Amino acid sequence: MLKKPEILMTPGPTPVPPEVLLAQGSPIVYHRGPGFGEVLRHVTEGLQWVFETKNDIVTFTSSGSGGMEAAVVNLFSPGDKVLVVSVGNFGNRFKKICDVYGLEVDFLEYEWGKTAKAADVQKALKPDHRGVLIQHSETSTGVVNDIESVAKVVRDHPALFVVDSISGVGGAPIKVDAWGIDCAIGGSQKALMGSPGISFMTISPKAWEANKVAKCPRFYWDWAPVKKSYERPDPETPYTPAVHLYMGLAEAIRLLRDEGLANAFARHAILSRAVKAGVKALGLDLFGEDPERAVCVTAVKCPEGIDGDKLTALIRAKYGIIFAPGQDALKGKIFRIGHIGYLERSEILQALAVLELALDELGYPVKRGDAVAAAEEVFAQA
């Protein structure tokens, strides 16, 4: 059987552009000196651009979860009281990290599929909260929280506002300066089209002040030496970075700059609408209370009698397209179609066509072409 590379329509990693692959496959650049200095400068300036911020950027060779831990240990001390807002798996992860470091967590937990409400956050906020931690795009459910409205509530409070935008940044707007986010966290492998292995975050002046007194133990994640290394004439990192991934990420950011940020957001929004129109045309229901906001990942309820794990496994094995299954309580009950990163219209049509075939094979009544037709309609109107 001909085996082509699988197409990743997951919430990340996403397909990696050939330009990025070529950069990663180029001879290595030494991590001290002008060569890597230029790569790192491109990356940090590009990240400021995509986060719409003048704040400092630090990066780490790690997964996005490592970036979440870095934010917590650099901003807080054991015993600090924080408000963690959770709408899914990654919100729970924030709580877990805070628990590990002995923070006192007030937990504003929503049923999976719900979107966080600014009014709830306002009600939950107490004067002694040192931080509010929340997801921008919650990968497990596709929910994209309204960070702008939550930011308005947090802005008048001394708490630091920490936003995990790992699967959000580049896919949906996150205006760090305009909204007043103290620390926004991202990852290389989602809408930014890089390969996994780099996490990064923005640091506001207020966050730097907090960092000076934060007592959580940290070595690898410590921001201060990172900043110092970045300020050398040839910027570098304190410890040997994943040089090739930075070379790739610099290239991915260049592609995104060529496209333009507004265009990238528009592309993601249109792909999202097309996916949603397609699955609805098959009679499937979207998961979550506010699916129209879910521009990065579409979560779909499995119809009666169809197991989501079986469906995604079939599509992967037979057609080489990877959708993500549901996690934890949603295992088998939903499947998730990622439409961030290096994806274009025709690939959405391809994926929806395959979904039709697979549902049909599993015994769900499908009128062939309906999903594709509905998505085509979205594209034709756009």
Next chain:
Amino acid sequence: MLKKPEILMTPGPTPVPPEVLLAQGSPIVYHRGPGFGEVLRHVTEGLQWVFETKNDIVTFTSSGSGGMEAAVVNLFSPGDKVLVVSVGNFGNRFKKICDVYGLEVDFLEYEWGKTAKAADVQKALKPDHRGVLIQHSETSTGVVNDIESVAKVVRDHPALFVVDSISGVGGAPIKVDAWGIDCAIGGSQKALMGSPGISFMTISPKAWEANKVAKCPRFYWDWAPVKKSYERPDPETPYTPAVHLYMGLAEAIRLLRDEGLANAFARHAILSRAVKAGVKALGLDLFGEDPERAVCVTAVKCPEGIDGDKLTALIRAKYGIIFAPGQDALKGKIFRIGHIGYLERSEILQALAVLELALDELGYPVKRGDAVAAAEEVFAQA
């Protein structure tokens, strides 16, 4: 001016083979499922092979320093008493990490250039030491400690034996099982010929027991979820790994297996002898009390009137070969030639010839061809 890729004759990263670059430049494999499972299995089995161990392996997307932190936080609790043996910069780093986590450090510190002595370790070991931490190859000085003899001293003591072999593994033997090392740490970017961004370590049953009661806070570095994820039918990592770097490392390990471990050690030893013969033929002195052991990195004393930073900068700028300058107190006073990883005999001759030219340009009296001739003699005899 024609700009070819620079040749990294540093203590790491080292040149990355084309086979590894091709793997890193291939379409991404999804990190859940059989594709990545096979990559991860290759990597962990290969690492067991190179460490000569049946112990478990865990890997992290991080620099080697992250791996050092992972070892500390997984094995110890705040207040635990440990013995840190330092012969240079990375020994000091082990102390710093232990300090950060509130361990009580007894510090056996040698002057830079000295090799650790088993007798000193025996004398310094106290009954309540929970661990002994030491470098195999100390990158800052080139010193390769005699881990086998130190291991004999630690073996009869309840302390865990933790060895940073980041720039050692693959370059010089490290027999984890035979010597009784509880946790040996390595990195992808040194003698193993991978690209930087993956750290890994071996974990003995005794280390696993210690892990169960170790109280240092940890999330990303936590070994337990890594082990659990590795034991799935398709092995995976708990958080999204640097997939492409694992694909590259699997390829690098395949190259090393094709060469054979004994052959790789012999290659590194011969390259090391040739470098040392070459610099000595120019009248330069080797740095360190036991340079013949320094099979990974050769540290050379700068002659009177020659600044090591200027010398390495000149060689890099004019000839595209990167030697490493001295660190900290040795800044300007030594330079370091790395000869681990993807390097062969002719490149040693090339580097020594360039060294002759550069020393001559800086006013040091050189008889052209002397270093090259001495190295050739080593190769001819080998």
